Amino acid sequence: MKSGKIENSFYWIAAILGLVLDQVTKYLAVHYLKGFRSLPLVEGVFHFTYATNTGAAFSLFSGQIDWLKWVSLIVTLALIVLGIFSKTLNRWEQVGYGCILAGAAGNGIDRFVAGYVVDFIDVRVIRFAIFNIADVFINIGLICLAIAVFTASKLNPKN
DSSP states (O other): TTTOOOHHHHHHHHHHHHHHHHHHHHHHHHHHTTOOEEEEEEEEEEEEEEEESSSSSTTTTTTHHHHHHHHHHHHHHHHHHHHHHOOOHHHHHHHHHHHHHHHHHHHHHHHHHHEEEEEEETTTTTTTBBBBBHHHHHHHHHHHHHHHHHHHHHSSSSO
Protein backbone atom coordinates (compact mmCIF):
# COMPACT_ATOMS: atom_id res chain seq x y z
CA MET A 1 0.00 0.00 0.00
CA LYS A 2 1.08 3.52 -0.75
CA SER A 3 -0.22 6.51 1.17
CA GLY A 4 -3.32 4.69 2.39
CA LYS A 5 -4.34 3.68 -1.15
CA ILE A 6 -5.15 0.04 -1.87
CA GLU A 7 -3.14 -1.31 -4.80
CA ASN A 8 -5.27 -2.61 -7.67
CA SER A 9 -8.52 -1.40 -6.10
CA PHE A 10 -10.52 -1.99 -9.30
CA TYR A 11 -9.25 -5.58 -9.26
CA TRP A 12 -10.54 -6.26 -5.76
CA ILE A 13 -13.84 -4.44 -6.29
CA ALA A 14 -14.56 -6.50 -9.44
CA ALA A 15 -13.54 -9.74 -7.74
CA ILE A 16 -15.60 -9.21 -4.58
CA LEU A 17 -18.63 -7.80 -6.39
CA GLY A 18 -18.62 -10.67 -8.89
CA LEU A 19 -18.19 -13.36 -6.26
CA VAL A 20 -20.97 -11.98 -4.06
CA LEU A 21 -23.38 -11.60 -7.01
CA ASP A 22 -22.57 -15.12 -8.18
CA GLN A 23 -23.08 -16.77 -4.82
CA VAL A 24 -26.27 -14.83 -3.99
CA THR A 25 -27.87 -15.60 -7.36
CA LYS A 26 -26.93 -19.29 -7.10
CA TYR A 27 -28.42 -19.42 -3.60
CA LEU A 28 -31.64 -17.92 -4.98
CA ALA A 29 -31.64 -20.35 -7.90
CA VAL A 30 -31.25 -23.35 -5.61
CA HIS A 31 -33.96 -22.20 -3.23
CA TYR A 32 -36.50 -20.81 -5.69
CA LEU A 33 -35.92 -22.45 -9.08
CA LYS A 34 -34.97 -26.02 -8.23
CA GLY A 35 -38.60 -27.19 -8.15
CA PHE A 36 -39.51 -25.54 -11.46
CA ARG A 37 -38.74 -27.00 -14.84
CA SER A 38 -38.30 -23.50 -16.26
CA LEU A 39 -39.47 -20.03 -15.33
CA PRO A 40 -39.96 -17.89 -18.45
CA LEU A 41 -39.32 -14.17 -18.16
CA VAL A 42 -39.83 -13.65 -21.90
CA GLU A 43 -41.40 -16.83 -23.33
CA GLY A 44 -39.09 -18.56 -25.79
CA VAL A 45 -36.40 -15.91 -25.37
CA PHE A 46 -35.16 -15.68 -21.78
CA HIS A 47 -35.90 -18.16 -19.00
CA PHE A 48 -34.56 -19.04 -15.60
CA THR A 49 -33.90 -22.78 -15.72
CA TYR A 50 -32.25 -24.60 -12.83
CA ALA A 51 -29.47 -26.93 -13.96
CA THR A 52 -26.37 -28.51 -12.51
CA ASN A 53 -23.12 -29.02 -14.38
CA THR A 54 -20.34 -31.39 -13.37
CA GLY A 55 -18.19 -30.13 -16.24
CA ALA A 56 -16.82 -26.82 -17.42
CA ALA A 57 -18.30 -24.40 -19.96
CA PHE A 58 -20.79 -26.03 -22.35
CA SER A 59 -20.52 -29.18 -20.18
CA LEU A 60 -17.01 -29.85 -21.48
CA PHE A 61 -15.23 -32.40 -19.29
CA SER A 62 -18.60 -33.44 -17.84
CA GLY A 63 -18.18 -35.66 -14.81
CA GLN A 64 -14.59 -34.52 -14.21
CA ILE A 65 -15.48 -32.58 -11.06
CA ASP A 66 -12.47 -33.80 -9.04
CA TRP A 67 -10.01 -32.51 -11.64
CA LEU A 68 -11.98 -29.31 -12.33
CA LYS A 69 -12.25 -28.29 -8.68
CA TRP A 70 -8.44 -28.33 -8.37
CA VAL A 71 -8.06 -26.36 -11.60
CA SER A 72 -10.51 -23.79 -10.17
CA LEU A 73 -8.51 -23.59 -6.94
CA ILE A 74 -5.17 -23.18 -8.74
CA VAL A 75 -6.55 -20.46 -11.04
CA THR A 76 -8.15 -18.68 -8.06
CA LEU A 77 -4.93 -18.76 -6.02
CA ALA A 78 -2.82 -17.63 -9.00
CA LEU A 79 -5.15 -14.67 -9.61
CA ILE A 80 -5.09 -13.72 -5.91
CA VAL A 81 -1.28 -13.70 -6.04
CA LEU A 82 -1.44 -11.56 -9.21
CA GLY A 83 -3.75 -9.08 -7.50
CA ILE A 84 -1.55 -8.81 -4.43
CA PHE A 85 1.86 -8.54 -6.09
CA SER A 86 1.29 -6.90 -9.48
CA LYS A 87 2.16 -3.21 -9.53
CA THR A 88 1.67 -2.60 -13.24
CA LEU A 89 -1.96 -3.47 -13.99
CA ASN A 90 -3.96 -0.76 -15.74
CA ARG A 91 -7.67 -0.36 -14.97
CA TRP A 92 -8.83 -2.61 -17.83
CA GLU A 93 -6.47 -5.36 -16.66
CA GLN A 94 -7.54 -4.92 -13.04
CA VAL A 95 -11.23 -5.26 -13.90
CA GLY A 96 -10.52 -8.10 -16.33
CA TYR A 97 -8.47 -10.22 -13.96
CA GLY A 98 -10.79 -9.35 -11.05
CA CYS A 99 -13.83 -10.56 -13.01
CA ILE A 100 -12.05 -13.78 -13.98
CA LEU A 101 -11.10 -14.30 -10.33
CA ALA A 102 -14.75 -13.86 -9.33
CA GLY A 103 -15.87 -16.45 -11.87
CA ALA A 104 -13.17 -18.99 -11.07
CA ALA A 105 -13.75 -18.65 -7.33
CA GLY A 106 -17.55 -18.73 -7.66
CA ASN A 107 -17.64 -21.90 -9.74
CA GLY A 108 -14.80 -23.36 -7.66
CA ILE A 109 -16.81 -22.91 -4.46
CA ASP A 110 -19.69 -24.82 -6.07
CA ARG A 111 -17.39 -27.63 -7.17
CA PHE A 112 -15.88 -28.05 -3.70
CA VAL A 113 -19.11 -27.64 -1.70
CA ALA A 114 -21.76 -29.30 -3.88
CA GLY A 115 -19.79 -31.35 -6.41
CA TYR A 116 -21.35 -29.45 -9.32
CA VAL A 117 -21.87 -25.91 -10.60
CA VAL A 118 -25.34 -24.36 -10.42
CA ASP A 119 -26.50 -22.80 -13.71
CA PHE A 120 -29.77 -20.95 -14.25
CA ILE A 121 -29.57 -18.30 -17.01
CA ASP A 122 -31.23 -19.72 -20.11
CA VAL A 123 -31.11 -17.60 -23.29
CA ARG A 124 -33.27 -19.60 -25.66
CA VAL A 125 -33.46 -17.22 -28.60
CA ILE A 126 -29.91 -18.21 -29.59
CA ARG A 127 -30.00 -21.78 -28.22
CA PHE A 128 -27.11 -21.09 -25.90
CA ALA A 129 -25.95 -23.21 -22.97
CA ILE A 130 -27.49 -22.53 -19.57
CA PHE A 131 -24.97 -20.53 -17.54
CA ASN A 132 -24.52 -18.48 -14.34
CA ILE A 133 -23.17 -15.13 -13.13
CA ALA A 134 -19.65 -16.57 -12.64
CA ASP A 135 -19.60 -17.43 -16.34
CA VAL A 136 -20.78 -13.91 -17.18
CA PHE A 137 -17.96 -12.40 -15.12
CA ILE A 138 -15.36 -14.64 -16.77
CA ASN A 139 -16.52 -13.43 -20.19
CA ILE A 140 -16.59 -9.79 -19.09
CA GLY A 141 -13.05 -10.30 -17.78
CA LEU A 142 -11.86 -11.70 -21.10
CA ILE A 143 -13.41 -8.74 -22.94
CA CYS A 144 -11.70 -6.29 -20.57
CA LEU A 145 -8.34 -8.01 -21.11
CA ALA A 146 -8.85 -7.85 -24.88
CA ILE A 147 -9.56 -4.12 -24.58
CA ALA A 148 -6.40 -3.74 -22.46
CA VAL A 149 -4.34 -5.45 -25.17
CA PHE A 150 -5.80 -3.35 -27.98
CA THR A 151 -5.53 -0.05 -26.12
CA ALA A 152 -1.95 -0.84 -25.03
CA SER A 153 -0.92 -1.53 -28.63
CA LYS A 154 -2.41 1.82 -29.71
CA LEU A 155 -0.67 3.65 -26.89
CA ASN A 156 2.68 1.94 -27.47
CA PRO A 157 3.01 1.41 -31.24
CA LYS A 158 6.10 -0.47 -32.40
CA ASN A 159 8.63 1.59 -34.31
